[in-house]
Amino acid sequence: MIRLVIRIGLLALLIIWALVLIRPFGTILVWAFVLAVAFNPVFVRLAKILGGRPKLAAGLLTVVNLLVLTGPAAWLGIGAVEGLRDFAGQLTAGELKIPSAPAAIKSWPLIGPQLHELWDQASSNIRSALRTVAPYLKPFAGTLLGLVGDAGVGAVKFLLSVAVAGFILPYGQLFVAAGRGFLSRIVPEQSEHFLDLAGATIRAVSQGVIGIAVIQALLAGIGFNLAGIPIAGLLAFVVLLLSIVQIGAAIVMLPVIIWIWTDKDVTTAVLLTLFLVIVGLLDNVLKPLLMGRGLTTPTLVILLGVIGGTLAHGIVGLFIGPIVLSLLWELSVAWIAIDRSASARSSADR
Numbered sequence: 001m002i003r004l005v006i007r008i009g010l011l012a013l014l015i016i017w018a019l020v021l022i023r024p025f026g027t028i029l030v031w032a033f034v035l036a037v038a039f040n041p042v043f044v045r046l047a048k049i050l051g052g053r054p055k056l057a058a059g060l061l062t063v064v065n066l067l068v069l070t071g072p073a074a075w076l077g078i079g080a081v082e083g084l085r086d087f088a089g090q091l092t093a094g095e096l097k098i099p100s101a102p103a104a105i106k107s108w109p110l111i112g113p114q115l116h117e118l119w120d121q122a123s124s125n126i127r128s129a130l131r132t133v134a135p136y137l138k139p140f141a142g143t144l145l146g147l148v149g150d151a152g153v154g155a156v157k158f159l160l161s162v163a164v165a166g167f168i169l170p171y172g173q174l175f176v177a178a179g180r181g182f183l184s185r186i187v188p189e190q191s192e193h194f195l196d197l198a199g200a201t202i203r204a205v206s207q208g209v210i211g212i213a214v215i216q217a218l219l220a221g222i223g224f225n226l227a228g229i230p231i232a233g234l235l236a237f238v239v240l241l242l243s244i245v246q247i248g249a250a251i252v253m254l255p256v257i258i259w260i261w262t263d264k265d266v267t268t269a270v271l272l273t274l275f276l277v278i279v280g281l282l283d284n285v286l287k288p289l290l291m292g293r294g295l296t297t298p299t300l301v302i303l304l305g306v307i308g309g310t311l312a313h314g315i316v317g318l319f320i321g322p323i324v325l326s327l328l329w330e331l332s333v334a335w336i337a338i339d340r341s342a343s344a345r346s347s348a349d350r
Contacts, residue, residue, distance in 0.1 A: 031157070035162060036168040036172065040169065043169045054169070157314075193334065212287060216249055248283070
């Protein structure tokens, strides 16, 4: 008995020690595995095209991903950080303002005068309301500044995660076999089903939710920048958030389109409007192509994942949170369904 206690104690000590050592890299490793699972179909096709050279395929895919992150995504991140910093500064100083209606709206036919009056009234009312609630919003400014400070660390984590995912991709089959062996000891009857479900859920959320949201945000940011909007990066970041939580980008697109028509000539306004409308409807086209199966995870679960992941792990958690909670939700639902069907069969046998 004493020997058994000593062995268990030493094993527990090693496990705790290993967790302490891995903990600083936990977010990076989780995101790297998510990226590896999400890009595995592309990696397999690329390896076949390159004549069965998985390491070369993983290297090329990693370079492409790094170029995407260090290019457009970096621009989007810098713009969002600057916008958040300015917004937090206005909250702290109690100087948050809503712009008044542009005078050019009055010249619009049919709806111009009514829209100008409505905008002006809303601007005045919201401005007075903001003065009232401004003291209560100041603590929120501290949270925003904390996110801004975490953005640099989050960017480094992103880059490291992409690099680590590149090392993981060639050994995907070994990790799948290890996962299958681990699950077979916990749920021997459903290990294959749960492993397939986990991979499908990760790909569905990472490609069909996160991936589409990133594409929409990048394209929206390009459109906002072409329109000359001062806070283009921050608005693109808002589009990213709204797309992830499945609300949609229309809340941001409509005011931007109205502003474009008040500030630009007709030709430019038409072109930018068409571009932004296409970007706003992009998810309706890409979701059926990128999602291998319908995502049954409730929007509330994804929203909790976004909020909880961001608070727990910063910017990287914004993407990891919904994936982890969606995976937990899908596995839990599958487990409950299997238990119910087993109970129904046993009742029928009786």
